[in-house]
Amino acid sequence: MSKSLPLQLVEDKTAEQSGLRRFVGELWTAQQRQMHSLHYVVSYRASFKPELPDFCIQRYSEKGAIVLDPFCGRGTTALQANLLGRVALASDVNPLAVKLATAKTSPVGLDEIVLRLNEIDFCRPVDMSGFTDRLSAFYHPATYCELINLRSQIKHRYDRINRFIELLAISRLHGHSPGFFSVYSFPQISIPPERQRMINLKRHQEPEFRAVAPRIIRKAAQALRDGFSSEFFAVSSANAAQTADARALQWIGADTVDLVVTSPPFLDKVDYLMDNWLEFWFAGIDQREFQSRLVMCRSLDEWSVFIRDVLHEMLRVLKPRSYAVVEVGEVENAGQTIFLDEVVARAAEAVSTPSKRFIVEEVLVNQQSFTKLANCFNVDNNQKGTNTNRLVVLKSVARKAARRTKSG
Numbered sequence: 369m370s371k372s373l374p375l376q377l378v379e380d381k382t383a384e385q386s387g388l389r390r391f392v393g394e395l396w397t398a399q400q401r402q403m404h405s406l407h408y409v410v411s412y413r414a415s416f417k418p419e420l421p422d423f424c425i426q427r428y429s430e431k432g433a434i435v436l437d438p439f440c441g442r443g444t445t446a447l448q449a450n451l452l453g454r455v456a457l458a459s460d461v462n463p464l465a466v467k468l469a470t471a472k473t474s475p476v477g478l479d480e481i482v483l484r485l486n487e488i489d490f491c492r493p494v495d496m497s498g499f500t501d502r503l504s505a506f507y508h509p510a511t512y513c514e515l516i517n518l519r520s521q522i523k524h525r526y527d528r529i530n531r532f533i534e535l536l537a538i539s540r541l542h543g544h545s546p547g548f549f550s551v552y553s554f555p556q557i558s559i560p561p562e563r564q565r566m567i568n569l570k571r572h573q574e575p576e577f578r579a580v581a582p583r584i585i586r587k588a589a590q591a592l593r594d595g596f597s598s599e600f601f602a603v604s605s606a607n608a609a610q611t612a613d614a615r616a617l618q619w620i621g622a623d624t625v626d627l628v629v630t631s632p633p634f635l636d637k638v639d640y641l642m643d644n645w646l647e648f649w650f651a652g653i654d655q656r657e658f659q660s661r662l663v664m665c666r667s668l669d670e671w672s673v674f675i676r677d678v679l680h681e682m683l684r685v686l687k688p689r690s691y692a693v694v695e696v697g698e699v700e701n702a703g704q705t706i707f708l709d710e711v712v713a714r715a716a717e718a719v720s721t722p723s724k725r726f727i728v729e730e731v732l733v734n735q736q737s738f739t740k741l742a743n744c745f746n747v748d749n750n751q752k753g754t755n756t757n758r759l760v761v762l763k764s765v766a767r768k769a770a771r772r773t774k775s776g
């Protein structure tokens with residue numbers, strides 16, 4: 369069931385050739401930071417605005433529904449699902465993403481955070497052999513010492529409170545303002561140490577001591593500002609999350625999911641490994657364990673096969689007559705603009721299970737101006753990045769009844 373939300377959409381006739389019903393409009397506000405404060409607790413590459421899952425969840429599901437994101441990133445769909453009274457299933461091949469999504473959907477109270485931090489002896493001497501040149505480009509030795517003490521405490525007792533503290537600490541690892549643990553650095557990605565040293569030289573700066581606990585507490589107060597309803601805790605207690613490849617979701621049974629809202633990696637546009645190296649270091653994640661499964665396709669053919677395998681798994685786990693919304697953009701590849709919605713639609717029509725197949729209901733295109741983040745990566749419209757969100761809306765139907773929407 370899809371609900372009609374008040375929308376001003378214009379049909380894009382250029383899509384008719386490829387047999388798609390494509391509508392363009394402003395599906396949500398272009399303004400920044402309009403949703404729940406917890407959404408903005410931590411940066412993550414290529415995350416979508418919370419308005420996107422908010423729109424899809426309200427349009428394509430009911431309260432109590434089970435909503436899956438198999439490329440969960442920082443848990444945007446999962447958190448918005450819980451805020452809207454739906455249960456969230458989240459997975460990603462990157463264990464960092466699963467940590468972020470799990471912690472974000474299990475928030476704790478500010479008082480619990482303060483009490484737990486008070487238990488830590490941040491000045492306890494630590495083994496400094498790990499304080500290599502890479503880390504000394506970012507942190508003062510005394511900050512490093514505090515971070516190691518915090519990390520040991522988190523590892524020693526990995527409960528809900530410490531998972532949330534870990535999320536807050538990860539959000540403070542590098543950035544512009546004195547609210548971060550590092551010297552002035554790049555906020556959205558972990559830059560390479562050589563680049564950080566160049567920034568230090570240019571700005572005549574050296575890492576000074578940044579006490580860890582007060583910065584975590586300040587961030588917690590900001591992230592928890594908007595509060596949570598009892599409904600949020602009721603639904604989120606039924607959540608599940610797993611580190612998994614989206615092409616192999618064995619942890620989810622067939623015909624169990626009411627809605628998928630997700631955004632797969634687009635070709636090889638983002639390097640999720642290099643861009644998160646400080647986060648992996650703090651969280652103790654060994655990237656060699658999953659990097660071969662982290663998809664960065666060089667060619668469109670490779671990506672088409674990947675997306676077909678992903679859609680096959682989505683179809684298997686979806687209940688009949690349920691929706692999957694796959695968000696993609698357009699990308700520049702070998703000097704050509706490629707509209708990935710068309711690739712997803714073609715792949716969806718090629719997959720089936722013994723009892724179900726997909727029909728392509730519609731493509732909704734949110735037209736937007738470039739974000740602040742895209743601008744700071746020097747991405748120009750239609751050059752290296754994406755300038756629209758393209759929502760490919762797929763419906764799972766019983767195989768007998770499956771027919772293209774275009775023909776009725």
Ligand SMILES: C[S@@+](CC[C@H](N)C(=O)[O-])C[C@H]1O[C@@H](n2cnc3c(N)ncnc32)[C@H](O)[C@@H]1O
Nearest residue numbers: 414415416439441442444461462613614662663
């Ligand atoms: C576009 S991002 C998703 C961002 C997310 N929507 C958010 O708001 O944070 C794509 C994600 O796909 C993950 N990924 C890459 N290859 C994968 C695979 N084979 N299976 C599952 N996840 C994968 C990456 O780790 C990344 O988190």
